[in-house]
Amino acid sequence: MIGKLIVAALAAASFAGSASAESALRYAAPLPHGRCMITGMTPKPSINAIFISFGVTFKKTPVVTVTPTWLGSNHSVGGIETVIDLGTDHFTGLSANGGTDYYLSWTAVGVLKAKACV
Numbered sequence: 001m002i003g004k005l006i007v008a009a010l011a012a013a014s015f016a017g018s019a020s021a022e023s024a025l026r027y028a029a030p031l032p033h034g035r036c037m038i039t040g041m042t043p044k045p046s047i048n049a050i051f052i053s054f055g056v057t058f059k060k061t062p063v064v065t066v067t068p069t070w071l072g073s074n075h076s077v078g079g080i081e082t083v084i085d086l087g088t089d090h091f092t093g094l095s096a097n098g099g100t101d102y103y104l105s106w107t108a109v110g111v112l113k114a115k116a117c118v
Contacts, residue, residue: 026055028117031109036117038062039107041069046098049084054108057089062110064091069103088113 026040038054054062066081078096081104085092093104 024052028056030117034111035109036112037107037109039105041103041105044093044098044102044104045100047096048098049092049094050104051085051090051092052104052106053090056115057113058108058110059088059113060110061086061088062108064106064108066091066093067105068095068097069105070099071101071103073099073101075099075102 024040024042026038029037029039031037036056036058038056040052042050042052044050064083064086066083068077068081070077081093081095081097083091084094091106091108093106
């Protein structure tokens with residue numbers, strides 16, 4: 001089912017240091033050839049590294065894109081979001097950006113390990 005909403009609570013994202021995530025949103029959409037696209041938006045209140053779980057496990061390391069998103073603000077980013085760690089079930093991003101209205105929009109595409117894309 002394209003666009004089925006998966007709302008993940010605090011466990012969906014954790015931040016290096018003492019910062020914490022309020023919530024993260026994730027959506028799943030099936031793609032041709034058994035692939036699945038997981039896309040999400042995760043708050044990033046500080047400039048620390050942020051660990052983001054996909055909420056699923058891929059068979060192989062997925063293709064991941066990260067886009068900075070300021071909600072309700074006209075800010076430019078202070079630095080490019082950089083993926084510093086990538087696994088089959090997560091990635092870690094790092095930049096000099098962060099704030100109460102700053103989010104990372106991200107997408108992971110690959111074949112899931114244990115279940116169909118829902």
